[in-house]
Amino acid sequence: MANDRNKGKDNGRDRRDSSSEIPVYNQTQIRSLAVLDEVISRTEPDDPKIQYLLLLRHQLEVDEQQFAEAQELIGKYDEAYSKLTQPANRIAVFLGKNEDGTANIAMGDSDFYTNVDPNVSVDELMPGTRVRVNEAYAVVGDIGPAQNGAIVKISEVLSDGRLKIGGDVQGSNARVVVRGGAIASVDLKNGQEVRVEPYGRVALEAFKSQASNDFFLESVAEVDWSKVGGQEQAIGVIRDAIELPLLYPELYERFGKKPLKGILLYGPPGCGKTLIGKATVHNLTKEYRERTKKDVKEYFMYINGPKILNMWLGESERQIREIFSTAREKAKEGYLVFIFIDEAESILRTRSSGRFTNISNTVVPQFCAEMDGLVSLDNVVVILTSNRPDYIDPAILRPERIDRKVKVVRPDKKATHDILGIYLTETLPLDYRLVAEFGGEREARGSLVDRTSEFIWRKNPETEFLEVYLRNGSVDTLYWKDLVSGALLTSVVERAKDYAIKRSIDVKSTKEGVSWEDMERAVRTEFKENEIFPKTDNLEDWLKLVDYEPDNVVSLKPVHQKKNASALRSSII
Numbered sequence: 128m129a130n131d132r133n134k135g136k137d138n139g140r141d142r143r144d145s146s147s148e149i150p151v152y153n154q155t156q157i158r159s160l161a162v163l164d165e166v167i168s169r170t171e172p173d174d175p176k177i178q179y180l181l182l183l184r185h186q187l188e189v190d191e192q193q194f195a196e197a198q199e200l201i202g203k204y205d206e207a208y209s210k211l212t213q214p215a216n217r218i219a220v221f222l223g224k225n226e227d228g229t230a231n232i233a234m235g236d237s238d239f240y241t242n243v244d245p246n247v248s249v250d251e252l253m254p255g256t257r258v259r260v261n262e263a264y265a266v267v268g269d270i271g272p273a274q275n276g277a278i279v280k281i282s283e284v285l286s287d288g289r290l291k292i293g294g295d296v297q298g299s300n301a302r303v304v305v306r307g308g309a310i311a312s313v314d315l316k317n318g319q320e321v322r323v324e325p326y327g328r329v330a331l332e333a334f335k336s337q338a339s340n341d342f343f344l345e346s347v348a349e350v351d352w353s354k355v356g357g358q359e360q361a362i363g364v365i366r367d368a369i370e371l372p373l374l375y376p377e378l379y380e381r382f383g384k385k386p387l388k389g390i391l392l393y394g395p396p397g398c399g400k401t402l403i404g405k406a407t408v409h410n411l412t413k414e415y416r417e418r419t420k421k422d423v424k425e426y427f428m429y430i431n432g433p434k435i436l437n438m439w440l441g442e443s444e445r446q447i448r449e450i451f452s453t454a455r456e457k458a459k460e461g462y463l464v465f466i467f468i469d470e471a472e473s474i475l476r477t478r479s480s481g482r483f484t485n486i487s488n489t490v491v492p493q494f495c496a497e498m499d500g501l502v503s504l505d506n507v508v509v510i511l512t513s514n515r516p517d518y519i520d521p522a523i524l525r526p527e528r529i530d531r532k533v534k535v536v537r538p539d540k541k542a543t544h545d546i547l548g549i550y551l552t553e554t555l556p557l558d559y560r561l562v563a564e565f566g567g568e569r570e571a572r573g574s575l576v577d578r579t580s581e582f583i584w585r586k587n588p589e590t591e592f593l594e595v596y597l598r599n600g601s602v603d604t605l606y607w608k609d610l611v612s613g614a615l616l617t618s619v620v621e622r623a624k625d626y627a628i629k630r631s632i633d634v635k636s637t638k639e640g641v642s643w644e645d646m647e648r649a650v651r652t653e654f655k656e657n658e659i660f661p662k663t664d665n666l667e668d669w670l671k672l673v674d675y676e677p678d679n680v681v682s683l684k685p686v687h688q689k690k691n692a693s694a695l696r697s698s699i700i
């Protein structure tokens with residue numbers, strides 16, 4: 128029996144040994160199973176209780192398994208809980224790495240010199256990327272560059288690659304930012320837009336500049352002086368004022384004369400201000416090239432005044448700044464730079480004058496400051512044009528800014544003749560009957576030019592065009608001749624060509640050419656329909672066209688309106 132017991136005991140030990148293979152039980156569990164195993168080993172195998180004991184053992188094992196699983200789950204919850212209740216990381220922007228492996232970061236306006244968690248590779252951090260920092264401001268993670276941020280214009284690319292951005296007339300709010308990794312070696316231009324990260328310290332992304340292309344024309348069509356009819360006096364003044372100082376700088380220096388910085392071309396529309404501007408650019412560059420033996424190119428910046436008149440506060444100033452900074456940049460690159468501002472009165476107005484009074488009045492000071500800044504610069508010429516020079520702020524027209532005002536007048540009879548001669552070219556097909564009548568192409572062309580200018584310059588009831596009521600009580604009648612312009616003459620010739628083309632089509636002939644009747648009809652239609660003449664009797668609109676001191680004019684009345692009215696009256700009577 129004792130033996131049996133012992134045997135049973137041994138058996139029990141064996142079982143206990145095998146039970147020890149069950150993994151990971153805590154002390155209490157091991158003890159419960161061990162005790163149970165002890166009981167089982169001491170129970171005879173044929174004892175009916177053994178079944179219950181084995182069942183109990185199985186249940187205990189299942190419970191312990193579940194207990195282990197529950198514990199594991201609690202462990203996970205614990206971990207998640209402690210993560211969620213940890214203090215938040217702040218976000219800073221990485222500016223650069225120091226030699227000792229520490230980092231420079233910025234948070235808001237403050238900069239920090241800070242340690243980096245060894246798990247973060249400081250060498251891989253790019254300037255501008257956002258980093259997580261812990262309570263000790265140590266960098267503990269990289270979360271990549273910000274995807275948002277303000278868009279700003281570059282006002283100047285500094286020689287070391289940093290960027291000057293923003294800033295108004297006085298230069299306040301201007302800042303310098305560094306470039307982020309993505310645009311570190313991109314070629315950036317003044318006036319281009321970049322996105323800075325939310326702390327405003329690093330420029331992260333660059334956008335293609337579009338605005339510049341809207342306003343600037345880099346090359347200019349070849350306009351020889353011979354393509355400008357009349358205007359001898361204006362051309363003479365321009366050549367003396369602009370060409371000579373550029374072509375003979377040493378002479379000007381010897382006589383202590385400062386070269387001119389800018390001129391104002393003023394006069395009625397369509398009389399050649401832009402044309403003269405382009406001719407100046409083309410011819411001056413040509414002569415400069417010949418004289419200096421350098422392959423100098425012109426850089427013609429055509430700026431349409433009303434177009435940069437922007438209602439957004441500060442936007443026009445920014446554009447003025449951009450224009451001048453591009454000019455300086457191009458001059459440095461060796462270009463001969465011309466800033467041509469058409470309809471300058473729209474942006475450079477006296478602050479009290481007429482319409483557009485809601486424009487930001489800092490454009491004028493900005494422009495003056497930029498003009499003054501040109502002192503030390505060579506090779507930048509500013510040309511303004513205007514139909515209403517009386518609207519231009521006098522500060523602009525002071526000596527050493529736009530020092531020379533050149534009047535571009537309406538064509539006189541001789542100039543009318545010259546301009547018609549320019550557009551009735553030698554290659555233009557003329558009416559064969561006319562050629563036969565005058566005995567040759569040249570003679571026929573000459574007669575067409577003579578006759579057309581005589582026709583325009585007639586003074587009779589048909590050519591009465593405008594009545595001007597003056598402050599002194601008198602009334603002036605203006606005729607076609609008083610409102611003729613280069614643009615109108617160009618248009619007359621183009622219209623006559625259209626008539627000749629249509630006739631060729633109608634009569635199915637290749638021999639048709641511009642006839643006297645075409646020219647006569649074209650002139651009549653031009654004075655009736657030309658878009659350059661205002662359709663109403665609005666004083667402001669007409670004052671741009673007529674050569675009167677605006678203050679002396681009370682009102683204006685187009686004669687055809689008057690004639691129509693009296694025709695209507697007589698038909699009613």
Ligand code: ADP
Binds near residue numbers: 401512612
């Ligand atoms: P503005 O700048 O004075 O308003 P533009 O120079 O733009 O006038 O003239 C418009 C067009 O009229 C020119 O492109 C040219 O075809 C013609 N034109 C004007 N004046 C002259 C001129 N003096 N000689 C030749 N063509 C002229």
